[in-house]
Amino acid sequence: MGRHRDNKISRSIVSAIQEDNKTQRRLRLWRPLKTFFALYGLLLIRLRPELFKRLREKICKLSDDEYKASFKDKDALVAKGDMGYSGSTFFNTKDDKFLIKSIPRRFEHTFFRDDLLEPYVSHMESHPKSLLVRITDFLGWRYPSIGGLFGIAPTYHLVMENLLHGQKQGSD
Structure with a gap:
């Protein structure tokens, strides 16, 4: 069950990054209804894409092409699994x-969106040479779903540069 869940969530993330929000706006009326009954596969969109x-x-x-190539x-x-006590x-x-981290708790994603995002960008x-991690995208659900409402699937995700990229496996 865990692998199926991870596959559905990862495909939702990839779809959100590959599709632009203009394409998503043209979705048919049946899409919100279909999405509502999804347990794991959510319709995610990029928040604050510009x-x-x-x-x-x-x-x-x-560049956008270089980013989307990943x-x-x-x-x-x-999937790296559920790490730590945050439930992420x-x-x-x-x-x-x-690296993509889910933000499952409401107070976490609202804090990031409403309080931290603008100061972070500023x-x-x-x-620009700051040692803070570089956040490259913020994804959130477009339509409510059973999986999101019951906490079965995370509804918000942060995409960030992997600080360990380029290091050999097993090195300290």
Whole structure:
């Protein structure tokens, strides 16, 4: 069951990154109804896409094509499992460039969105060589679903650069 859950969640993340929000706006009326009954596969969208695109280009020096290349196929993510006490699920891209962390608790994603995001962006633009992790995207659910409402599937995710990218496995 865990592998099926991880596959559905990772495909939802990849779809959100590969599709632009303009495409998602043209969805048919049946999509919200179908999405509501999903346990794991949520319809995620990129939140504040222009802001994160600016950060990727200015701070990370990363083009949209280069970024999306890490998410090029539906199986682009590898589940790292549930780590720690936060209840978060982690994935990384197969090329190991990006790490995706779920934000399952309401207070966490509302704090990030409402209180932390603007100061984070301001700091990163003022201090591009900052040692803070570079967040490249913020994903959230577009329509409610049974899986999201009951906490079966995480409804918000942060995509960030993997600080360990390029290091050999097993090195300290």
